[in-house]
Amino acid sequence: MISRMSTLFVRTLREDPADAEVPSHRLLVRAGYVRRAAPGIYTWLPLGLRVLRRIEAIIREEMDAIGAQEVSFPALLPREPYEATGRWTEYGDGLFRLQDRKGADYLLGPTHEEMFTLLVKDLYGSYKDLPLSIYQIQTKYRDEARPRAGILRGREFTMKDSYSFDVDDAGLEASYQRHREAYIKIFDRLGFDYVIVKAMSGAMGGSGSEEFLAKAEVGEDTYVRCTNCDYAANVEAVETRPVPPAASEADGWGGAPAAHAEQTPDTPTIDTLVDHLNEKFPRDDRPWTAADTLKNVVFSVRYPDGTTEALAVGLPGDREVDTKRLEAVLGEGVVFEPFGEADFAARPTLAKGYIGPGALGEKAEAGVRYLVDPRIVDGTRWVTGADVAGSHVLDLVAGRDFTPDGLIEVAEVKDGDPCPKCDGTLESARGIEMGHIFQLGRKYADALDLRVLDENGKLVTVTMGSYGIGPSRAVAAIAENTLDDIGLCWPRNVAPYDVHVIATGKDDAVFDAAAQLTADLDARGLAVLYDDRPKVSPGVKFKDAELIGVPTIVTVGRGLTDGVVEVKDRRSGERTDVPLADAAAHLAEVVRG
Amino acid sequence: MISRMSTLFVRTLREDPADAEVPSHRLLVRAGYVRRAAPGIYTWLPLGLRVLRRIEAIIREEMDAIGAQEVSFPALLPREPYEATGRWTEYGDGLFRLQDRKGADYLLGPTHEEMFTLLVKDLYGSYKDLPLSIYQIQTKYRDEARPRAGILRGREFTMKDSYSFDVDDAGLEASYQRHREAYIKIFDRLGFDYVIVKAMSGAMGGSGSEEFLAKAEVGEDTYVRCTNCDYAANVEAVETRPVPPAASEADGWGGAPAAHAEQTPDTPTIDTLVDHLNEKFPRDDRPWTAADTLKNVVFSVRYPDGTTEALAVGLPGDREVDTKRLEAVLGEGVVFEPFGEADFAARPTLAKGYIGPGALGEKAEAGVRYLVDPRIVDGTRWVTGADVAGSHVLDLVAGRDFTPDGLIEVAEVKDGDPCPKCDGTLESARGIEMGHIFQLGRKYADALDLRVLDENGKLVTVTMGSYGIGPSRAVAAIAENTLDDIGLCWPRNVAPYDVHVIATGKDDAVFDAAAQLTADLDARGLAVLYDDRPKVSPGVKFKDAELIGVPTIVTVGRGLTDGVVEVKDRRSGERTDVPLADAAAHLAEVVRG
Structure with missing residues (x-):
């Protein structure tokens, strides 16, 4: 196969495109691989299309090798199945919605769980038909709030999405592992540096979930890895190492004195509070630090179904709430923001800057749900707000003086945090999500009633796995991962030419x-x-x-x-x-x- | 490559699907090739996808062989380019329109002339860059009023669309012929019966245009062919053989007597009029027939820009206006319907059922534009309405007694009509449009300002050709063209398996x-x-x-x-x-x- 530069439909550019934020975007446009058609929407020129097709071919081969069968769904989809699973609403503004000439509602598919589930329901009815894995390589749409970095995060992009269907959990686990191995083969063949991390399953529901990330400084995903063992997780999915109770009623709460409120004028921030403590209440053994304080941050939250709530997050004062982790915990389509003046005005028992556990919890007057970081275990002793401006409580003991409504894992993760799996410590790095595999379980089968007859003639709900790779994003991620100072530098298996x-x-x-x-x-x-x-x-x-x-x-x-x-x-x-x-x-x- | 029926994702059905109108649709669903997802929107199962991919591969090979280069445009397109060419409006209800989260207007591309034109404008600037042919195989959207026959006329479908770019007409002609030959090779390889017919270019604009039709009883396209020569044309594009003037002023209009109005009570239809003429005004040489009468049909017409007009079509009484031909002449997005009671009430000089040329024409009081069939040549003598209920005019001579505003080719074509190219006669047959090639000319380049420097350093407007094949429709058309009583029966080159x-x-x-x-x-x-x-x-x-x-x-x-x-x-x-x-x-x- 020969292409000639004299006739190849390409123009290399010496100037960077004005809107290019990351090196791969800059070079893919300058070298004539892609061209912007609208924000987050790109045209593939011959060079880019050749790379894309090679990536798709590798994916197809490895999917076929594990017996997955290729199908192809439309991109224009009817509302009803997405209504049945709640995603028509949950997706919020991220979904492109439209009406046909008769006024019927349609969407441009962001993922196809519903359609795959219904197709299998349509064709199959017995355990004998399973396991089944089917996939497509197809165009998807998401109306990203901030389309970014060219084809790295576009609004129209290609996806290989496959789905496995099994009668039981063991079958799902086997299908998941087969896909995982196929993904490892695919990413090895694509020829760039990647890491597999534990992930949250987000709006998809389900249990087990891992992401394949390309290592890249410009990546939008922060992940952490252990410096000692093989633990790695997307920052949204990092678990805090369980901490045993520091003290209990049985041991007299470690001899903690009774909680006592103190005047701490003009200390609405952690920094001013710590300075005040060290000046007015110095400790013999060590100075006060932010880690001794319990910070309570209150959010107003709106769920896709329209309901709202006030949610307080309690966490050690040396950590911020990581909004991406909070987003992941709350789920797709949930909108939240920190309490504003109006919110505080509506709840006079909350003293802004001096909020303590006493005013929080579902039973308290303010009616704010109160969830705390797992580090706030029973017996730990804190300085926190006394619910009166200019006043804090010292020696407040968790379990003795307050009991939150539950736990929440949304504190920022820091380099040096303990690994949840071993005695090592964590460090963070950045990556680009290239693949995502997860055990959906029965969420979609339940919602859409996908059941088959088992060996005993009884109807059982099918359990599903979902497995995605973005070939168009892979073009950018591989470019990003392999480029150098002078240009693109493709791995041999995906280069447009040999x-x-x-x-x-x-x-x-x-x-x-x-x-x-x-x-x-x-x-x-x-x-x-x-x-x-x-x-x-x-x-x-x-x-x-x-x-x-x-x-x-x-x-x-x-x-x-x-x-x-x-x-x-x-x-x-x-x-x-x-x-x-x-x-x-x-x-x-x-x-x- | 082996697939096993024990694991292949397929279920053959014994029952016909309820909505299937044509045999190919019935069989493609029953045999498990495709499955309906929404009206006019289909999912491809493994068997169907294999046929589709084989067709696409053949198309791709032949496009590459003539030096056309593959690119890939998005399906989600910004409004602006389509606004610039007027097609945002012209497409009417046939266009899927939507807005993004910021309220910007988008459409799902029905064809990509605008985008190709802008891309070439973006990259190229000199005659040295041309000729260029680029193509894509991509998903298209049209919100058909009547999606039909499964994948034969879907609302989401695949198209190979290519475009040629040349500096001059000779270049366009050469590009057109290269594509024409490639299309012949493609259709020969696909292995079914087809015919190439002259076509109207419709909303696309442009001059030369041919369609490749699969011969099929269930086809939506009627075409005519000469029983003697190689003339074949889509029914919309059939030209009437030019008729020389029957008489003129110089020869005293063939001795025609002066026009005379006669009482013809209760003759609002051609049949009643002919009966009345034969009874009350018998002719010696031959009886009156419908062909002796001049029928005037008035339409109210609304153009995409919102303007309206009243249009009268005059044609021999033995022919009806063919609405598909009228549609093709008026162009995409134009809506028309025969005059109703209210329309007549608003124009009292038009006597319903007795309208004659006297009340028509842009200068007449009713203000109705008057176009006539080419058979109404100067010197022909007619019986027509006298613009008074119950009265007709006899011996009305075209050119002597009336002059229409112009000609229009919208009369139905009948078997036995004279061939416009030879002395043979025409016969009609039905087919499915499989490919369409046309010389767009400078319509899009003008609208979007695609110009290049010529050899003398002057800017010249590029001339374009447009060439389409629908691979998804081809699956249905080939199925339709080759099936038999017991099932599908694929040509070897496109069969899902050997x-x-x-x-x-x-x-x-x-x-x-x-x-x-x-x-x-x-x-x-x-x-x-x-x-x-x-x-x-x-x-x-x-x-x-x-x-x-x-x-x-x-x-x-x-x-x-x-x-x-x-x-x-x-x-x-x-x-x-x-x-x-x-x-x-x-x-x-x-x-x-």
């Missing part, structure tokens, strides 16, 4: 030799991009080749008088002179590894 | 032999559907095979005791016993032709 041949100078003999070499490479089954432009300088051709990022660049030029061509490895920059006569065989070997 | 192997009985040796044969065929590169279901009767397996329609069916069963298997040609029904040992080689030969 070899980029450049003819330099004006000598007909050079162009003849380059054309012949190109033909020989094509005959050996290699995909070749041949820069045959007659009036373009060698410098421009080299720059274009470096920008486009085909892994192997061959220059046919002055060396020809000595019977050699130059073979350059795009990544290492290493150059080798190879006799023209051997070049095709040599390159075939380089490409095939 | 061979369907059936194992019958309960004998392990049979299943072993069938599995081995299947593996041998796979090793030879054939795609095999193997019916390995252990507890399904031979009768059901045969019926399923006939329904699914793989071209070659091999039965491994009782013949095995004699060392033979039965090879059946699905189309002819012909059966041959082949020694098991030779079967794989024999079948490879059958499949490869």
